[in-house]
Amino acid sequence: MPEEILNEIVEPQERDHDHERNGKHGHGKRGHGHRHGKPKESVKPGSLKYVWRSVSHNKGAVAGMVMLAAIVILCVLSPYICRYGYADFNITEWYQTPNWNHLLGTDQMGRDLLSRVLYGARYTLVIGITATAMSAVLGILLGAVAGYFGGFVDSCVMRFLDLFQAFPTLVLAMAFCAVFGTGVDKCILALGITGIPGFARLMRANILRIANMEYIEAARTINCPTWKTILRHIIPNSVSPVIVEIAMTISRNGLTSSSLSFLGLGVQAPKPEWGAMLSEARSYIRDYPHMVIVPGLFIVITVLSFNLIGDAFRDALDPTLKD
Amino acid sequence: MQDKMNQASLFQVKNLTVEYHSGDSIIHAVSGVSFDLQPGETLGLVGETGAGKTTIARASLRILPEYSVERVDGEILYNGEDILKMNDAQLRKLRGEHISMIFQDPMTALNPVKTVMSQIAEGYKEHHKCTQAEANRRAIEMLEMVGIGADRANEYPHQFSGGMKQRVVIALALACSPKVLIADEPTTALDVTIQAQVLDLIKGLRNELGTAMILITHDLGIVADVCDKVCVIYAGRIVESGTKEDIFDHPTHPYTQGLFAALPDLEHDVPRLKPIEGLPPDPSQERRFCDFLDRCPHRCRACKAFAKDSMIEVSPGHYSRCWRTGSEEA
Amino acid sequence: MAALIEVKNLKKYFKSAAGMVHAVDDISFEIQKGETVGLVGESGCGKSTLGRTLIHLNESTGGQIFYDGRDVTTLNKRQLVEFRRDVQMIFQDPFSSLDPRQTVQDIIEEPLHLTGGMNREQIRERTRELMDTVGIEKRLRMSYPHELDGGRRQRVGIARALALNPKFIVCDEPVSALDVSIQAQILNLLMDLQDQMGLTYLFITHDMSVVKHISNQICVMYLGQMVEKSPKDELFERPLHPYTKALLSAIPTTDIHHPKQRILLKGEIKSPINPGPGCRFASRCPYADEGCKAGVTLNEALPGHFVACNKAKEINLL
Numbered sequence: 001m002p003e004e005i006l007n008e009i010v011e012p013q014e015r016d017h018d019h020e021r022n023g024k025h026g027h028g029k030r031g032h033g034h035r036h037g038k039p040k041e042s043v044k045p046g047s048l049k050y051v052w053r054s055v056s057h058n059k060g061a062v063a064g065m066v067m068l069a070a071i072v073i074l075c076v077l078s079p080y081i082c083r084y085g086y087a088d089f090n091i092t093e094w095y096q097t098p099n100w101n102h103l104l105g106t107d108q109m110g111r112d113l114l115s116r117v118l119y120g121a122r123y124t125l126v127i128g129i130t131a132t133a134m135s136a137v138l139g140i141l142l143g144a145v146a147g148y149f150g151g152f153v154d155s156c157v158m159r160f161l162d163l164f165q166a167f168p169t170l171v172l173a174m175a176f177c178a179v180f181g182t183g184v185d186k187c188i189l190a191l192g193i194t195g196i197p198g199f200a201r202l203m204r205a206n207i208l209r210i211a212n213m214e215y216i217e218a219a220r221t222i223n224c225p226t227w228k229t230i231l232r233h234i235i236p237n238s239v240s241p242v243i244v245e246i247a248m249t250i251s252r253n254g255l256t257s258s259s260l261s262f263l264g265l266g267v268q269a270p271k272p273e274w275g276a277m278l279s280e281a282r283s284y285i286r287d288y289p290h291m292v293i294v295p296g297l298f299i300v301i302t303v304l305s306f307n308l309i310g311d312a313f314r315d316a317l318d319p320t321l322k323d
Numbered sequence: 324m325q326d327k328m329n330q331a332s333l334f335q336v337k338n339l340t341v342e343y344h345s346g347d348s349i350i351h352a353v354s355g356v357s358f359d360l361q362p363g364e365t366l367g368l369v370g371e372t373g374a375g376k377t378t379i380a381r382a383s384l385r386i387l388p389e390y391s392v393e394r395v396d397g398e399i400l401y402n403g404e405d406i407l408k409m410n411d412a413q414l415r416k417l418r419g420e421h422i423s424m425i426f427q428d429p430m431t432a433l434n435p436v437k438t439v440m441s442q443i444a445e446g447y448k449e450h451h452k453c454t455q456a457e458a459n460r461r462a463i464e465m466l467e468m469v470g471i472g473a474d475r476a477n478e479y480p481h482q483f484s485g486g487m488k489q490r491v492v493i494a495l496a497l498a499c500s501p502k503v504l505i506a507d508e509p510t511t512a513l514d515v516t517i518q519a520q521v522l523d524l525i526k527g528l529r530n531e532l533g534t535a536m537i538l539i540t541h542d543l544g545i546v547a548d549v550c551d552k553v554c555v556i557y558a559g560r561i562v563e564s565g566t567k568e569d570i571f572d573h574p575t576h577p578y579t580q581g582l583f584a585a586l587p588d589l590e591h592d593v594p595r596l597k598p599i600e601g602l603p604p605d606p607s608q609e610r611r612f613c614d615f616l617d618r619c620p621h622r623c624r625a626c627k628a629f630a631k632d633s634m635i636e637v638s639p640g641h642y643s644r645c646w647r648t649g650s651e652e653a
Numbered sequence: 654m655a656a657l658i659e660v661k662n663l664k665k666y667f668k669s670a671a672g673m674v675h676a677v678d679d680i681s682f683e684i685q686k687g688e689t690v691g692l693v694g695e696s697g698c699g700k701s702t703l704g705r706t707l708i709h710l711n712e713s714t715g716g717q718i719f720y721d722g723r724d725v726t727t728l729n730k731r732q733l734v735e736f737r738r739d740v741q742m743i744f745q746d747p748f749s750s751l752d753p754r755q756t757v758q759d760i761i762e763e764p765l766h767l768t769g770g771m772n773r774e775q776i777r778e779r780t781r782e783l784m785d786t787v788g789i790e791k792r793l794r795m796s797y798p799h800e801l802d803g804g805r806r807q808r809v810g811i812a813r814a815l816a817l818n819p820k821f822i823v824c825d826e827p828v829s830a831l832d833v834s835i836q837a838q839i840l841n842l843l844m845d846l847q848d849q850m851g852l853t854y855l856f857i858t859h860d861m862s863v864v865k866h867i868s869n870q871i872c873v874m875y876l877g878q879m880v881e882k883s884p885k886d887e888l889f890e891r892p893l894h895p896y897t898k899a900l901l902s903a904i905p906t907t908d909i910h911h912p913k914q915r916i917l918l919k920g921e922i923k924s925p926i927n928p929g930p931g932c933r934f935a936s937r938c939p940y941a942d943e944g945c946k947a948g949v950t951l952n953e954a955l956p957g958h959f960v961a962c963n964k965a966k967e968i969n970l971l
Contacts, residue, residue, distance in 0.1 A: 222764035514695035519903035544905025587866035598837035
């Protein structure tokens with residue numbers, strides 16, 4: 001069959017799809033988006049929209065966010081919804097197991113465990129988030145400086161941070177607490193310092209990776225000044241893994257702050273910090289296990305929620321998992 | 324086609340379909356692929372990125388990434404036994420001893436923390452239940468066969484250049500004298516002169532050991548050099564199959580013709596190349612008509628009237644998926 | 654005709670733990686205005702380094718590069734900015750050469766913004782024009798690189814390179830990551846652009862058939878040195894250097910009835926770290942003897958055809 005005839009009988013809708021194809025140079029001119037009906041929406045990799053789309057499809061993350069939201073809301077509302085204050089003691093109602101009056105039971109002084117545990121959430125959250133923010137800011141700064149300048153500066157910064165990393169996190173945090181003393185602010189300071197090396201390392205590795213990409217070289221060929229290259233190309237492409245690390249560090253810090261309090265170094269009893277509550281309750285673990293289980297369960301739920309969310313962020317941001 | 328398949332084939336793929344899931348969509352990676360391989364024969368699977376070549380190779384050894392596979396259908400017969408139905412013990416015996424594979428990137432196929440000799444010896448020892456000394460001897464023998472001296476046997480993969488690493492991978496793959504060798508783009512990562520050496524090596528070993536081979540590549544030149552039979556794959560389907568002579572002398576499917584036309588020719592100067600317009604279809608879309616319809620220079624309304632599931636026999640053993648094949652000589 | 658680019662004894666060494674890597678060693682050549690010089694060689698032979706050093710992405714270790722008669726190696730910062738407008742680069746990997754967080758439009762506009770002298774409207778207009786020139790559909794303006802296929806990504810890279818109206822473009826393996834059918838589209842595009850804009854190319858590749866298709870002159874590199882330099886047809890008809898011969902014979906051909914007689918090289922590739930004097934190909938050369946260890950220079954063996962082999966006359970019966 002001669003070609004002209006064949007081309008003539010191409011179906012009209014077929015032509016519709018192909019209206020662009022006989023362009024100037026005759027290159028292929030069709031994209032994947034339009035060909036099959038609805039055009040695909042462009043989403044910036046790593047943008048909020050993109051991350052949200054991915055995270056909201058992750059069942060674990062949704063569960064984590066729901067649990068976390070519940071804890072935060074209850075924590076904020078606890079003074080209004082709880083029948084008892086977190087510090088109100090009533091010797092006549094001590095050692096109660098969970099019942100209608102005290103949903104989670106009471107402790108050795110008859111304090112309502114629900115009120116205490118909900119109030120205590122603010123310690124864990126505040127310490128976790130503030131300490132993480134502190135280590136993230138300082139760590140990113142140090143890491144970026146080390147990674148970008150390299151050489152001597154890099155060696156100095158990284159060897160200094162190696163000193164910190166030579167100790168187990170908890171031991172280091174305990175040492176700082178021992179030096180600074182007890183209390184929420186001291187605990188934040190201790191955890192904040194301990195977390196710096198992790199962020200610094202991560203940021204440095206990212207900067208080094210991105211700085212070797214061809215698009216950084218391309219930026220040089222179009223006369224992009226160094227500071228603009230850093231601001232526009234290197235930093236935005238380096239932060240994704242840091243976001244993941246932030247979520248993970250919050251959970252880790254929550255856990256460590258509880259550990260410190262449990263050891264009597266962080267927040268002190270009678271403040272209802274979960275670790276401190278555990279510590280107080282541990283003498284009664286045989287007879288009244290609910291006193292240990294309640295704060296323990298809340299620690300687990302909070303840590304788990306942050307981890308689930310962090311994992312979902314990792315999946316959403318990790319470029320190696322993208323198509 | 325059926326008659327030929329009923330002959331005792333060493334390795335036979337029947338109606339293989341593989342689907343992956345990715346997010347909400349199903350990726351139709353391989354759809355209804357069939358081919359067979361006689362002992363000592365070399366079959367080339369040619370196609371572009373994403374055509375499904377590697378999926379076929381991985382399915383043949385059951386090493387598809389399980390977490391993303393939605394569905395595997397069809398049969399892959401080795402000596403009449405269906406690989407897709409084998410249990411773990413059978414699979415372990417099959418892999419290496421009967422069928423082995425060479426990957427594109429030699430670095431990912433080698434364990435970086437073990438010497439090349441111990442890696443080759445390990446596989447051999449497991450399959451042959453021999454002593455370590457015997458296994459080591461075999462490993463050195465294999466390394467010498469691929470042109471690596473015994474003095475380098477105790478080196479680690481990173482101490483070898485790309486071409487040498489691929490030689491080690493070949494030695495590893497052939498150590499247990501498999502009957503079928505699946506080579507997935509074995510020379511794509513290598514330089515031309517090294518590629519020539521490696522292809523020569525593969526050809527020599529194949530002839531010497533009588534290994535049947537499936538060579539997966541995007542390079543028609545390599546197919547011309549090494550293969551006896553060729554299957555051209557496009558969007559997960561075989562669009563044309565036949566002997567090397569059939570495909571290279573009388574390409575009939577418009578895609579095959581397009582591939583040849585798009586290659587810069589070393590012998591004749593042409594002012595412009597003839598690219599194939601457009602892009603391969605989206606693998607997540609179910610296609611009712613010919614996969615190549617959008618890009619085909621000969622497309623017409625009649626293309627939508629023909630079932631795409633049948634292939635037309637152009638000449639004995641030479642099949643094409645284009646319905647126009649019979650009506651017009653290309 | 655004056656040469657647009659003239660390279661004289663260019664050297665680029667890198668420090669490594671094991672010693673000095675001689676990535677580019679004493680290379681001289683010229684590129685005439687409007688022509689395409691193909692630079693071929695295998696991975697690690699220094700061809701990419703040469704390309705990058707040529708447009709001053711790398712500081713050279715020694716030698717001179719003249720662009721339009723001016724020595725590039727002595728330019729100060731301001732002059733360098735001027736120079737970079739005239740020379741551009743198209744990168745090999747269309748996946749890593751585009752910032753994943755920029756839209757197609759951002760990427761193409763960036764050089765225009767940085768150069769200044771245009772208002773927003775003009776920049777938009779120029780971007781539309783560039784997208785049209787390289788054949789990217791307008792609706793893909795707001796797409797991100799990961800949403801495009803390899804061919805389109807490479808077109809975006811080309812559009813970015815063209816934005817400042819360069820005169821000279823270094824194409825570093827621009828098609829080797831692409832499939833055959835897409836590769837042909839990009840090669841055609843590059844040749845069309847050359848015709849329309851009078852561009853001069855240094856085309857770096859390892860693919861001999863691609864280089865034959867696109868180049869006027871071909872330079873063959875081996876381990877940091879230039880081993881042969883000749884007009885295209887001459888090189889393919891009459892390769893003089895044993896390495897070039899092996900390279901040409903190793904290209905897989907689709908002609909199944911006339912298989913080529915391959916020259917298979919034996920021996921190990923010499924390390925580019927402190928290579929010392931002497932022919933670097935000698936370790937793999939079938940003709941090498943003691944005399945080859947002394948050193949080689951690039952000589953004009955035939956008119957316009959240069960070769961760096963002491964035994965070229967002997968081997969080729971000249």
